[in-house]
Amino acid sequence: MKAIKTAVVGASGYTGAELLRLLLMHPAAELVCVTSRQYEGEPLEKVFPRFRGVQGSQLEFTAPSADTIAAAGAEVAFLALPHGVAAEYAIALLEKGIRVIDLSADFRLNSAEVYEEFYGHPHPAPELLDEAVYGLPELKGRSEAIKSAKLVASPGCYPTSIITPLVPLLEKGLIDPASIVTCSMSGVSGAGKTGNVLFSYCEANESVRAYGVPKHRHLSEIEQELSIAAGQAVQISFTPHLVPAHNGICTTTSATLTGDADAIGAALEEAYGGSDFVRLLGKGQPADTKNVTRTNFLDIGWDYDPRTGRVLLLSAEDNLGKGAASQAVQSMNLMFELSATEGLQNI
Numbered sequence: 164m165k166a167i168k169t170a171v172v173g174a175s176g177y178t179g180a181e182l183l184r185l186l187l188m189h190p191a192a193e194l195v196c197v198t199s200r201q202y203e204g205e206p207l208e209k210v211f212p213r214f215r216g217v218q219g220s221q222l223e224f225t226a227p228s229a230d231t232i233a234a235a236g237a238e239v240a241f242l243a244l245p246h247g248v249a250a251e252y253a254i255a256l257l258e259k260g261i262r263v264i265d266l267s268a269d270f271r272l273n274s275a276e277v278y279e280e281f282y283g284h285p286h287p288a289p290e291l292l293d294e295a296v297y298g299l300p301e302l303k304g305r306s307e308a309i310k311s312a313k314l315v316a317s318p319g320c321y322p323t324s325i326i327t328p329l330v331p332l333l334e335k336g337l338i339d340p341a342s343i344v345t346c347s348m349s350g351v352s353g354a355g356k357t358g359n360v361l362f363s364y365c366e367a368n369e370s371v372r373a374y375g376v377p378k379h380r381h382l383s384e385i386e387q388e389l390s391i392a393a394g395q396a397v398q399i400s401f402t403p404h405l406v407p408a409h410n411g412i413c414t415t416t417s418a419t420l421t422g423d424a425d426a427i428g429a430a431l432e433e434a435y436g437g438s439d440f441v442r443l444l445g446k447g448q449p450a451d452t453k454n455v456t457r458t459n460f461l462d463i464g465w466d467y468d469p470r471t472g473r474v475l476l477l478s479a480e481d482n483l484g485k486g487a488a489s490q491a492v493q494s495m496n497l498m499f500e501l502s503a504t505e506g507l508q509n510i
């Protein structure tokens with residue numbers, strides 16, 4: 164089988180390094196170009212000793228440039244860059260006929276106005292918003308759209324854990340869309356390999372705090388996808404928390420039941436019973452981040468409290484895995500007509 168030639172732009176950061184790990188192991192992919200400004204000229208295995216001795220790990224980082232990526236023969240480029248920066252690379256790569264899977268938020272929203280409202284600056288390439296496919300393959304019809312996409316906007320980490328369990332219930336009218344409240348906890352790698360002191364060991368270890376309230380930027384894409392599922396505008400309450408762990412997101416969502424409680428499990432089963440990566444844990448079973456770290460799994464449990472009439476959805480994923488890098492590789496598999504699970508079957 165001819166290997167898919169891949170590039171990772173922003174390969175020195177956390178999601179970039181996770182992409183490298185997955186692509187070095189992937190049986191049908193070959194890394195042909197990896198970029199970093201700070202490590203230009205250094206081989207992968209020197210910057211990331213974890214990869215020492217692995218085939219492909221002598222590849223050297225290059226300065227980020229669409230010309231260099233095209234000259235290396237890349238067919239697809241993963242953008243593991245800050246939002247706002249990713250768009251300029253997407254434009255240049257698409258012009259060269261290279262398919263793009265963007266891990267940043269630049270192409271996740273259908274509306275340039277909503278982007279500006281949540282990201283605080285005008286959208287850098289509004290003309291590409293219609294073309295981009297929101298890459299959550301588990302949503303109805305989305306795998307088919309991803310297969311033919313030139314530009315995939317890989318979803319945010321929190322949104323993956325929140326949207327996935329809610330969508331089947333909203334589609335079936337089983338919960339009140341106005342009653343949704345969700346709280347998530349994220350490991351510190353969710354903030355990227357940043358120098359911000361708030362994410363340093365002494366600030367983050369043995370302490371837990373909420374942040375980003377009341378209007379975290381991920382609300383924009385969460386509400387966009389929930390509104391599509393509900394067929395009406397949906398607004399929710401969302402409170403993210405930083406917890407002293409490297410990886411992992413644990414999300415608890417609740418909403419008022421408007422249908423039959425037994426229909427909750429049935430709706431989740433109907434939507435995800437045959438899914439490769441969504442694992443349904445059943446009623447009364449909480450999801451635990453330790454079971455999903457370094458995997459592409461999203462685990463979902465659920466419950467119902469008759470005293471309050473509220474449904475509970477309990478989900479867990481790895482923010483760098485199903486929340487970012489492995490979800491992006493899942494999209495690559497679909498775009499290149501591979502099995503969705505190719506290279507992602509690690510546990």
Ligand SMILES: NC(=O)C1=CN([C@@H]2O[C@H](COP(=O)(O)OP(=O)(O)OC[C@H]3O[C@@H](n4cnc5c(N)ncnc54)[C@H](OP(=O)(O)O)[C@@H]3O)[C@@H](O)[C@H]2O)C=CC1
Nearest residue numbers: 173175176177178199200201243244246267353355356487
């Ligand atoms: N961390 C997470 O859990 C998740 C992150 N994401 C998104 O993925 C993207 C990457 O995140 P993450 O890996 O955490 O971020 P990091 O901060 O860890 O890495 C960012 C990378 O981008 C490169 N970079 C930064 N600025 C520029 C620039 N102006 N031009 C070219 N390269 C640049 C850096 O490389 P160098 O300085 O060496 O050039 C670095 O490799 C972001 O958009 C993030 O929001 C999405 C889901 C989850």
Ligand SMILES: CC(=O)N[C@@H](CCC(=O)OP(=O)(O)O)C(=O)O
Nearest residue numbers: 267268318319320349350353354
């Ligand atoms: C813990 C932490 O800081 N998490 C980040 C979200 C992760 C991320 O990178 O956001 P995208 O998925 O949109 O790219 C934050 O709250 O901004």
